[in-house]
Amino acid sequence: MGAKIRILICKPGLDGHDRGAKVVASTLRDAGFEVIYTGLRQSPEMIVRDAIQEDVDAIGLSVHSGAHLTIFRRVTELLAKEGVHHVLVTGGGIIPDQDLPKLVEMGVGRLFRPGTKSEEYIAYLRDEVDRRRREREAAEV
Amino acid sequence: MKLLADFLAGGVPALARAITLVENGTERGREILEAIHSRTGRAWRIGVTGPPGAGKSTLVAALTEAAAGAGRSVGIVAVDPSSPFTGGALLGDRIRMHEAATHPGVFIRSMASRGELGGLAPTTQEVADLLDAAGKDPVILETVGAGQAEVEVAQAADTTLVVLSPESGDAVQTMKAGIMEIADIYVLNKADREGAPRLAIEIESMLDARPGEHAWRPPVLQTVANEGRGVPELLDAIDRHRAFLEGSGRLGERRRRRLVRRIVALVNAAITERLLSDRVRVERMVELVQKGEKSPRKAAGEILTELGS
Amino acid sequence: MSASDPRKRWEEEFAKSRLRDDPERFITVSGEEVPAIRGPEDVPIDHDRDLGYPGQFPFTRGIHPTLYRGKLWTMRQFAGFGTARDTNARYKYLLANGQTGLSVAFDLPTLMGYDSDATFAEGEVGKCGVAVASLDDMMVLFDGIPMGEVSTSMTINGPAAVLWAFYIAAAQARGVPSTALRGTVQNDILKEYIAQKEFIFPPHPSMRIITDMMAFGAAEVPQWNTISISGYHIREAGSTAVQELAFTLADGFAYVEAGIAAGMDVDTFAPRLSHFFNSHLDFFEEIAKYRAARRIWAKRMRDKYGAKSPRSWVLRFHTQTAGCSLTEQQPENNIVRTAFQAMAAVLGGTQSLHTNSMDETLALPSEKAVKIALRTQQVLAHETGVPYVMDPLGGSWYVEWLTNRMEEEAEKYFRKIDELGGVIRGIEEGFFQREIARSAYEYQKALEKEERVVVGVNRFKEADEKLEIPLLYIDESAEVEQRKRLAALRARRGDVGGVLSAIRAAARGSANLMVPLIAAAKAGATLGEIVTALKDVFGEYREPAEF
Known part of the structure; x- marks a missing residue:
């Protein structure tokens, strides 16, 4: 395995239910990730700024409020605008099936629902980040 | 290197990326540090x-x-x-x-x-x-x-x-x-x-x-x-x-001491790294010390001489 | 004790026996080891001193001599989505189906004190509840509903004073005087800092707003509960049952102390404090929690705070079944979970109850799901016989042992909180947040190791599960409509600068805030405008996040 995986975990929007985000952050820390936790009420602009400054491999957003389409759209658009293409945007929460195609179209990665085993999202993050890092390094050299 | 050019042009993503490369101890990180040292x-x-x-x-x-x-x-x-x-x-x-x-x-x-x-x-x-x-x-x-x-x-x-x-x-x-x-x-x-x-x-x-x-x-x-x-x-x-x-006039003195500590720490780290990558040499010396043929201090001195050559 | 001692004999036989081989551990939902049995020797209690018959101090067995024979619990389903018009229709449906009280769920912008057309509200209007940004919206929400007869609970905290002002003003516009209004504003800001995180102002000014509401309620809206001291959200955030119990009561005592410090006689406001607990899956642990809560509250109110009126001693509470216990997998199973939880609440003597709908981990509840949830309560009330007898588990060695232990553990937390310098200091230092986050993480780890079984999630899974229940889907139309309504309101009303200045002046001084808030509501000032005026004086709170 290469260098430490860095991931930004936060709660976008107005919702304050941070149990899931905190449990995931602790789980990832214990799996050896470096987790940058930025807490509640993060706007898409803040999320993208922090992701760039922290040079993270992935952004994990926890959304339970029903505002997922608005939030993921803004985050992916802002990343594209900043020319950031290697960062995986993923997350979890309450997200109805009927919205999944729209999220895929925006370039959002897999989204995990309550009840997902941690090994599942940990494996996904490792594989996906590994792939994206190789692409990024190839592009940089 | 494009990254360096972006860094020098004031790009925030380039700064963030350069930090990662330095933090990870990569060769590219070291190159960037060399290139920017005069600006620090x-x-x-x-x-x-x-x-x-x-x-x-x-x-x-x-x-x-x-x-x-x-x-x-x-x-x-x-x-x-x-x-x-x-x-x-x-x-x-x-x-x-x-x-x-x-x-x-x-x-x-x-x-x-x-x-x-x-x-x-x-x-x-x-x-x-x-x-x-x-x-x-x-x-x-x-x-x-x-x-x-x-x-x-x-x-x-x-x-x-x-x-x-x-x-x-x-x-x-x-x-x-x-x-x-x-x-x-x-x-x-x-x-x-x-x-x-x-x-x-x-x-x-x-x-x-x-x-x-x-x-x-x-x-x-x-x-x-x-x-x-x-x-x-x-x-x-x-x-x-x-x-x-x-x-x-204490600023110069303070910064100089800081550099001394920093360089010594880097030398230490480099030596440790080389030692760990050449365990055979250490093991051989340990054996001699255990047999009573050398003191630990003498063994260390010889290893240092060998590393230096 | 001799070898012929029956308890000893049983212990020896138990120790020799083979137990089933399974990673599942015998622990409560809170992670406590469950003893295989309890007997009379484990429970040194004096019935009249420690339990009391219903209606008698310390009220362990219940607060009223007749309990459910006198009055069934209030069946109160929490509901709200979309615009005020959408939710008004749902209320009428619930009342038509036999529900006996209303409970308003507001959307996130409202909960955080933003108007529906604020930048922060984008994508969130009407999603988790109903959008209410002005007196106009409140009028629509209660259109055709007899505000003088129905009791209304409003889950609102940060801007509770403003929404209460809208409600009072709406009732007055209908000719219903404040003295006739019955209901509750949740208004428990301490648990927002601790668990749910929907706070606006810093703790000290928030406490001042609350004591203003307590004083105003005592004088002008005497049948209104001005705080519902809530453990529900603490539990949902991942706490154990003991933490829920201890932190909730500690918050309650902090409000009592604030009221006393503001110069009020404890017996004028304490009877209007109510509580709100979670009902999770560990059946006996929950029942013990409610019984311990009543006993602790009664003792402290009488002995520590010097309350003279028995109405100040009794802990009345609403219960909601545990949302966090529901699973997205095989959602129909949630009906069963909810039924058990509802039964625990009733065996624990709750005064009102919300039963969750099976689809709540997937979306806001659909009409069908919410009806089944209500019917669950009706079956419990009228078919099971459970509420015919009072405190049927009183005297159960296990339940009494658990009740005692809950009380002891809660007392340990009270001492710890005192050492920290009180609840607000504990919040600022992240003590509660840290305790809860740790419990939540432990719970998750037990789940992953299958020490704890959740049907359909880590055992009895179905490979190709298909969702077979219809879901309520909320689109962006509420946001569009709310923007139009607010634009029209702003064009129609007169200048609100004066009423907002009056709010700032009251906030700076010591006059009761409710008076200028009601005036501002009547003048057509919006929620966002009023909250901004208050922020000008009180500032905003930023939390120290803890793990």
Whole structure:
């Protein structure tokens, strides 16, 4: 395995239910990730700024409020605008099936629902980040 | 290298990327450090340390807001410990820096201590060099004053703040002399709480009891960082300390000592790394020592000679 | 004890026996080891001193001599989505189906004190509840509903005073005087800092707003509960049952102390404090929690705070079944979970109850799901016989042992909180947040190791599960409509600068805030405008996140 995986975990929007985000952050820390936790009420602009400054491999957003389409759209658009293409945007929460195609179209990665085993999202993050890092390094050299 | 060009052009993603490459100890990171070295030395480096819960992040945020409000482009490195068991880390300093982060020019980087071979202090210094070369001034290095490595980070600054709160009263009593002695300025945060005046007196009497002559007596400032109280006075004190160092010619001496420590640490790290990558040589020597043919000191000396050749 | 001692004999036989081989551990939902049995020797209690008959101090067995024979619990389903018009229709449906009280769920912008057309509200209007940004919206929400007869609970905290002002003003516009209004505003800001995180102002000004509401309620809206001291959200955030109990009661005592410090006689406001607990899956642990809560509250109110009126001693509470216990997998199973939880609440003597709908981990509840949830309560009330007898588990050695232990553990937390310097200091230092985050993480780890079984999630899974229940889907139309309504309101009303200045002046001084808030509501000032005026004086709170 290469260098430490860095991931930004936060709660976008107005919702304050941070149990899931905190449990995931602790789980990832214990799996050896470096987790940058930025807490509640993060706007898409803040999320993208922090992701760039922290040079993270992935952004994990926890959304339970029903505002997922608005939030993921803004985050992916802002990343594209900043020319950031290697960062995986993923997350979890309450997200109805009927919205999944729209999220895929925006370039959002897999989204995990309550009840997902941690090994599942940990494996996904490792594989996906590994792939994206190789692409990024190839592009940089 | 395109990354270097972007860095020199002031690109934020390039700065962030360069930090990662340096932190990971990569060859490209070293190349960038070489290329930018001539641009370093302009930023005032402020070290901030103290026991957990003293309000360091909130204080750094308040300092940053004040400095950024005065038009300065602030760089922050906030170091938190990595888990010794899993190597992972939970870095939460940004939570208290949301408002500070919105000022243009402010750049915040969270760093895990990682416990890697190179040592925390040298790596943090290199990250500070990058921020310095990118035009950040001041550059603030924040660590939890929990272990020697963390204290060294804060010490490797032009001005070192030791942040305490009334609740850290007990900590002060039992605290290793190390952390109390590195302060250029003491910040007594959460000063609106019970116990603050008493702790201030304790620190002052500790300063009175210092043996020997001192040209600089560290001031003991009181702040309520989450309300911004006492922060302008703290900025003034930092400026006064800077004027003192510059005016007395001590700045050059201080920076020189810092470089000595830094280079020695790098040499140490390089030797350790080479030793670990050549265990056969060490094992052979251990055998001779066990058989009684050499003393440990002689064995070490011979290894050093061999490494040097 | 001799070898012929029956307890000893049983212990020896138990120790020799083979137990089933399974990673599942015998622990409560809170992670406490469950003893295989309890007997009389484990429970030193004096019935009259420690339990009391219903209606008698310390009220362990219940607060009223007749309990459910006198009055069934209030069946109160929490509901709200979309615009006020959408939710008004749902209320009428619930009342038509036999529901006996209303409970308003507001959307996130409202909960956080933003108007529906604010930048922060984008994508969130009407999603988790109903959008209410002005008196106009409140009028629509209660259109055709007899405000003088129905009791209304409003889950609102940060801007509770403003929404209460809208409600009072709406009732007055209908000719219903404040003295006739019955209901509750949740208004428990301490648990927001601790668990749910929907706070606006810093703790100290928030406490001042609350004491203003307590004083105003005592004088002008005497049948209104001005705070519902809530453990529900603390539990949902991942706490254990003991933490829920201890932190909730500690918050309650902090409000009592604030009221006393503001110069009020404890017996004028304490009877209007109500509580709100979670009902999770560990059946007996929950029942013990409610019984312990009543006993602790009664003792402290009488002995520590000097309350003279028995109405100040009794802990009345609403219960909601545990949302966090529901699973997205095989959602129909949630009906069963909810039924058990509802039964625990009733055996624990709750005064009102919300039963969750099976689809709540997937979306806001559909009409069908919410009806089944209500019917669950009706079956419990009328078919099971459970409410015919009072405190049927009183005297159960296990339940009494658990009740005692809950009380002891809660007392340990009270001491810890005192050492920290009180609830607000504990919040500022992240004590509660840290305790809860740790419990939540432990719970998750037990789940992953299968020490804890959740049907359909880590055992009895179905490979190709298909969702077979219809879901309520909320689109962006509420946001569009709310923007139009607000634009029209702003064009129609007169100048609100004066009423907003009056709010700032009251906030700076010590006059009761409710008076200028009601005036501002009547003048057409919006929620966002009023909250901004208050923020000008009180500032905003930022939390120290803890793990």
